[in-house]
Amino acid sequence: DAEITQSPRHKITETGRQVTLACHQTWNHNNMFWYRQDLGHGLRLIHYSYGVQDTNKGEVSDGYSVSRSNTEDLPLTLESAASSQTSVYFCASRSGNTGELFFGEGSRLTVL
């Protein structure tokens, strides 16, 4: 079965360190997204991609970057982690037929 996986599921890091969260999907979807989830804010869009070599900023993109070298992967990089980036991060890919988003299981990041 097709799926979308994130790693690591949990990570603790220190302020100033670079962190990369991996996202891999086997749906063969062109559109992929990174969201962060914080209490009281729902899910907020960080970055998204409509295909290989395409990346776009979402509403909370400062301090984050993504790259899309193939269809399957969209890694999210925190260049210099800050305590404000402590959150749960969700990767998703979008079905072109239904518009539905398929989500990974989330990655909980703690920045100390």
Place this chain on the structure above:
Amino acid sequence: AQTVTQSQPEMSVQEAETVTLSCTYDTSENNYYLFWYKQPPSRQMILVIRQEAYKQQNATENRFSVNFQKAAKSFSLKISDSQLGDTAMYFCAYPIQGAQKLVFGQGTRLTINP
């Protein structure tokens, strides 16, 4: 601005009761889909139901149904015969930019009590 609003941060009902979660949105799109997602304590995001805006008939999925009022830009979720497993956060969402991105509401935390 295109936004989604869920006005009920928390709700609590007894098992077997019916509960309705509200959602209002603001879009300039003409043809679009609306979604309700469920997030149980496991944290997994699960699609509950999808409504196509150009269809007048409200979508239903077993115990879940929507009341879609396009003119009022309202999209509420009704859960009938609620079960303990329905306890979760519920998010409504709709696409923007030609249905390429989803915008999510703040969520409603629903608790079903035995």
